[in-house]
Amino acid sequence: MSRSVLVTGGNRGIGRAIAEAFVAQGDQVAATTRSGGAPEGALDVRCDVTDAAQVDAVFTQVEEAHGPVEVLVANAGITADTLLLRMSTDDWSSVLDTNLTGSFHLAKRATKGMLRQRRGRLIFVSSVVGLLGSAGQANYAASKAGLVGLARSLARELGSRSITANVVAPGFVETDMTDVLSEEQRAAIKAQVPLGRYATPQEVAGAVTWLAGEGAAYVTGAVIPVDGGLGMGH
Ligand code: NDP
Numbered sequence: 001m002s003r004s005v006l007v008t009g010g011n012r013g014i015g016r017a018i019a020e021a022f023v024a025q026g027d028q029v030a031a032t033t034r035s036g037g038a039p040e041g042a043l044d045v046r047c048d049v050t051d052a053a054q055v056d057a058v059f060t061q062v063e064e065a066h067g068p069v070e071v072l073v074a075n076a077g078i079t080a081d082t083l084l085l086r087m088s089t090d091d092w093s094s095v096l097d098t099n100l101t102g103s104f105h106l107a108k109r110a111t112k113g114m115l116r117q118r119r120g121r122l123i124f125v126s127s128v129v130g131l132l133g134s135a136g137q138a139n140y141a142a143s144k145a146g147l148v149g150l151a152r153s154l155a156r157e158l159g160s161r162s163i164t165a166n167v168v169a170p171g172f173v174e175t176d177m178t179d180v181l182s183e184e185q186r187a188a189i190k191a192q193v194p195l196g197r198y199a200t201p202q203e204v205a206g207a208v209t210w211l212a213g214e215g216a217a218y219v220t221g222a223v224i225p226v227d228g229g230l231g232m233g234h
Helices: 013-025 052-066 089-117 138-161 183-192 201-212
Strands: 004-008 028-033 043-046 071-074 120-125 163-170 223-226
Touching (some): 004 013, 004 089, 013 028, 013 071, 013 201, 028 052, 043 052, 052 089, 071 089, 071 201, 089 163, 120 138, 163 201
Parallel strands (some): 028 043, 071 120
């Protein structure tokens, strides 16, 4: 069955792989971008997730094109890494606004249509560091931990309407976000990962499409790690 799927940050990295995976399954996919460049087969819609009015307008556009959104993948995210004493209020707010408040705007707007349909899948892309913590990433880790509280609260609020809310927590993935790390940092990270390598964006997409599919109908409030074993035990 072809569903209306909305993926934020669908032009690059993990979001692009997720959008492509849903397109390959035959779903009707809208990929939000700030700068354009949605993958082939997906509707390219412009949206800054920090702006609730833009989020609302995008959902209206997608509803007109594909019908009410049945699967939301809140993937858009940023980093602004630095140690706490050097972290400005802007470093903190920009990351929280995008990663956590943006996901709140998206989930709130998506839920409107899902409640009416009495079904829906909310999927939040968090990170292993939301659970482990990470020196130099207090803002990012807090935003990603916040997504777990958000998803689990929504799982409780919306479960009676057959709406699930889950989190995918990737480890290190080959994308622009991790391209900025030095060879030394990359080697140190790989040494801590039982599988001894980074994930591909497609491997994260596999967990997301599973959570959106029939096989995961009874899964809600879960945090699914896709981290090569890096976060085991948390
Ligand atoms: P990229 O840096 O490659 O891409 C980030 C995406 O988010 C881009 O599409 C970007 O759009 C979009 N985006 C950023 N800010 C906004 C905004 N305000 N409004 C709308 N879209 C925005 O990141 P990744 O693919 O690596 O990461 C995707 C998600 O996965 C993020 O949430 C990240 O935190 C998470 N993650 C990544 C890991 C990794 O190792 N790469 C590990 C764990 C989690 P634009 O092109 O317009 O800037």
